[in-house]
Amino acid sequence: TPFSCLSSPRTKSITMIVSHSAAKMWSAAASAATKRSKSAVNASSSRAYATSLQSACRREGRKNIEKLAASAFPISTNWRYQLLNNTNKSSFSATTIRAASTFSVTPIGNPKRRKSTAAVLEDIYDEEITDAAALTMDAKSHKEDWMVNLGRENGRVNDWLTGPRGDDWYTGVKPSACPGVSPVEGTDGATAIRSLPLPNLSAVTRESAREYFDNSWTLFETLFAGLKGEEPFYRPPVHGLRHPQIFYYGHTPCLYINKLRVAGVLDKPVNAYFESIFEVGVDEMLWDDMHKNDMVWPTVAEVHEYRKEVYATVVDAIENHPSFDDKYGEGVVVNQDHPMWALFMGFEHERIHLETSSVLFRETPLHLVQTPANWPPIHPSAARQNRPSRPVVGVDYPPNRMIPVKGNDIDLGKPADFPSYGWDNEYGERNVNVPDFLASENMITNGEFWNFVADGGYRNKEYWCEDGWDWRKHRNMKWPFFWEQSGPQGSHEYNLRTIFQVVPMQWDWPVDVNYYEAQAFCRWKTQKDGSPTSQPYRILTEAEHHLMRPKEHDLEASRKDVSADKVMVTPGSEFAKGATGANLNLAFSSQNPVGSFPPSTSGHFDVTGNAWEWTEDHFNPLKGFEVHHVYDDFSTPCFDGKHSMIVGGSFISTGDEASVYARFHFRPHFLQHSGFRLVASDAKAPATHLYPGNFSGQAAARDVVVADDTNDDSNVYESEELLGMYLGLHFPSSGSDEGISSILNHKNSPLHGLSFPQRVAQLLNDLQPQRTNNRALDIGCAVGGSSFELAKHFDHVEAFDFRYEFFVFWSFSLHFKESCFLSAN
Incomplete structure (x- = not known):
């Protein structure tokens, strides 16, 4: 067995x-x-x-x-x-x-x-x-088990993985000749590879698809040329919440193959074993869930060879698949029904991991990384020397005044016919009424956050939520992760870690923190200075962010003109230039001083680019959300009330991540190139909140996901749509004998989950209830499909749920055999 x-x-x-x-x-x-x-x-x-x-x-x-x-x-x-x-x-x-x-x-x-x-x-x-x-x-410990992976490169490792990479490292086009390469300003002939614009899918040619593929593929391999030796490929991150880098080195090519097979473009694997072990990444889950890396992985050379095979396979599909045949020379329209939607899915997936892997690089010990040739330079401000150890406002970082923003309605959601690739959560719609609010002119800088650190903010429990405090204690955090102590304990002297370098502390760059740290700062700031409104300081919401974006490039403008979504027409080499310039699309490979680029229409700096901004919103589906069959679990597992949205993009956000329609998320303990700005308002935050267990794991009804439309009192369980969904799931036919019409006709009924609750109950009924105490407990009973089925066989059934509307539907007791109690808890 x-x-x-x-x-x-x-x-x-x-x-x-x-x-x-x-x-x-x-x-x-x-x-x-x-x-x-x-x-x-x-x-x-x-x-x-x-x-x-x-x-x-x-x-x-x-x-x-x-x-x-x-x-x-x-x-x-x-x-x-x-x-x-x-x-x-x-x-x-x-x-x-x-x-x-x-x-x-x-x-x-x-x-x-x-x-x-x-x-x-x-x-x-x-x-x-x-x-x-x-x-x-x-x-x-489990952290050391990874060392079994070392020493298997047969002596090749010193010549191949240490020092600058040779051309044989690149399994596609080398960066110096790749689409997206451009001169580095202020140098004598140096070049760097940056991102191309996000492809317009209304007129795709084989050539344009190949260029964007090569740009995506080579950007990723250029980043990974920054790992020095084999150790950083296998060493798990210090927090243990992600796979080692060898997984991501094999994961992005694996997804191309698997998704192209699902879409029918390919009919066989390249390497079935690799496409199993590299298929599924990890959600960062709990901050102490650290058992993901006890495995003997393939060698770097083996994965490198696999990447060669995948590259050749994808190139062949681009150059020869009949779905790209263009009879009239005008390009092919690629929409969500086109088989090559899966190809562009692979491009954007690779770009997500370009960014998330760069965070892992930033967490890797400095002696294990090196700056790759042709990698975009960090922002020139990092060259400033003799930075003070104790920052002074107005000298080392700018004052950060609160600027009023007039409230308005915001329509979230990407049109289904917008001609760029989008993830499933971007589509749909929601109208949000945003009240007047105040928002800080800049994102919170390292200099501002230093005051929180020096004032004992990491030692004071009253600034932290319960989970945040537990995380802080578990990690023994005393300052932001990317700060590196440069003086004695208690001196509060720090340097700053970038992806490949340690530089003097840049007090006017945005601070990189997680959601818990941002939240703690807001509470500290409220206690120290008081809020300018009746409500304490908080962070931004998704809708407020869109109200602050430059009018030339906001949601409304982009719906009227595709080019208003700036990433559709602007490469990374040009993104930081002009009246709406921003540090986005790999214009630079680090953050920059706040206020370096023109402000938005509302007067706020860095609303787009530089660093992501944490929001008060849980990651959530818009009204009309539908999964895409090629990647049916991209978003739905994270509609759980445990993932917080981030907005605006960072310096290394490219492609769809840099789009005005982007909607991404992380768990609150997770670190990204992300910061925050202060917000204050007399009104309740216009944020969408889900509740734990809302949609995650609802396999029988995962294709029917309904978000809260009221946003102000958001309880997604108390909605007519959700009630209808559960009625259809639990009672697909009410029975013709009673003269009640079939509930299958009810809007939002999940047809593919017929009798699922009854089938679950039957599993228990088959266990012969008489051999037990004949009592059953149904936790989260919803509208009672399983409960009634259990009551046919058990003498006593107790069922409860915290959703009030479910019990308005059946606020009565039924007695089968001895009793069946239904309790609204």
């Missing part, structure tokens, strides 16, 4: 408790597992794994295969990968030790006698195990 793990490509590690006698069934069990596998590829891998294990044992002259199998029982996809790819005699022992070094074995019959894998291997080999990874296994 345990060997069924072999049939799952997503299985990363499973620790099993076994007896040595059970190992005799190794081959038979592995074979049985393959019969249960739905994947011929996985079945083949399972059989090959068992065969390889036996063959390797014979080559090593080990007589006791049972013991060796027992030591290997903590099966993992990565260990199978290592074994199948290390078949020569000399490498087997070392490979076994490295792969097994993160596991241990507990013999049945004496659970307290837990033996390290090193000890088990010593028993098997009758010799002392000297491999450092195995010897230190029991003392290592």
Whole structure:
């Protein structure tokens, strides 16, 4: 039974408790597992794994295969990968030790006698195990397990991954010859690759698609040329919340293949195994969820070779797929129904990871990174020397006055026919009435935030929400992450980390913080100075942000003129120029002093570009939201009330991220190139809030997602649309005998989830309730589909839900057998 793990490509590690006698069934069990596998590829891998294990044992002259199998029982996809790819005699022992070094074995019959894998291997080999990874296994934390990935490049690593990259690093077009390359001002002939404009999909040619692909692909590989040696490819980030960089190096090409296959453009994988392990990234989840990286990954060389194959495959699709045939020479319209929508999805996905990976680079120890050739320069202001250790307002950073903004209505949402790629959450509509408010002229600078730090803001619990304080304690945060202490403890002297460099502290650059830190500053500022309105200081909302954008490039203007969405017509090399210039689309590779570019119509600086701004809004769907079938879980898992929206883009936001329609999000503890500005208002914030568990995991109804339309008192559960959705889900037919018409005709009814609650209840009914106390509890019962079904078999059913409208629908008690209580909690 345990060997069924072999049939799952997503299985990363499973620790099993076994007896040595059970190992005799190794081959038979592995074979049985393959019969249960739905994947011929996985079945083949399972059989090959068992065969390889036996063959390797014979080559090593080990007589006791049972013991060796027992030591290997903590099966993992990565260990199978290592074994199948290390078949020569000399490498087997070392490979076994490295792969097994993160596991241990507990013999049945004496659970307290837990033996390290090193000890088990010593028993098997009758010799002392000297491999450092195995010897230190029991003392290592999960953060150190990644080291099993090192030293597998066969000596190539020093020549290939250390120092400036040669042309052979680039699997596509090298940056010096790539579309988007341009001269670097103020230098003697230096060039840098920057982003091209976001493609206009109303007239796509093979040539324009190829140019944007090459620009996206080479930008990403240029960034990754900044990793020095193999270690930074495998070292997990210090917070443990993301995969190591080797995953992202393989993830972006993997998505091209998988999504083009879903769209029908490709009919087979390039590397089925890689397209399994590199397919799904990680949401950053809880701030202490740190167990994502215990895996033996492919080598850098292997992923590099995979990237070559994917590049050639995508180029072939661009140049030869019939959907790009252009009979009249006017270009092809690519909309959401076109198969090549998946191609542009790959472009924009790669650009998202260009940015998020750059944050991981910024978190990586400095000795493990290097500035790549042809990478855009950081802002010239970083060259300023002799920066003071204690900033002075008006000297080292500007005063930050509160500027009034006249309220108005804002219509959110991207038109379905707008000719650029967009993610599913951008489409739909919502009208938001924004009351008058005050917003700080600039984003909060490092200089302003220094006062919060020096005043003990990170030590004072009263400024933090409960989750924020727990995060701060868990990380032992005392100042922003990208600040690097340069003086004694308590001196509050800092330098600033950029992606590839440490520079003197730039007091007039926007501070990079997470949502919790921004929130704490607002509370501190309110207590120190008092708010200019009846409400305390807070951060911006999505609707307020759009009211502050330059009128020439806001939502209303872009709906009338495509070029008003500036990223549609402006490359990174030109983005910082002109009357509406901004640090966006990789004009620079760092932030800049606030106020360096012209203000918006409302008088505010850096409303677009420089750094993202945290908002009060939860990530949410607009009215009319629909998932796209090629990527059906891009947004919906994050409609959970636990992700906060960010707006405006940063210096490294390119393509769709730099669009006026962009809607992105992160969990509140997560760090991005993101800051905030102060807002004050007498009215309640015009923000959209969801509630935990709102849509995440609602598999039976995930295609029907309804956001709050009132925004002022946003409770998305108390809406006619949601009630209708649940009525249709729980009671698809009310029964002709009662003369009640079918609720299937009800608007928003999720037809694909018919009888789902009843089927769930039936799983419990099948367990023979009479063998228990005949009582059932239905938590989150909604309108009662599962509850009524349970009441047919259980003597006592208690069902509750916190949504009032569900109980207005059925505010009564029913008695089946003894009782069925329905309680509105």
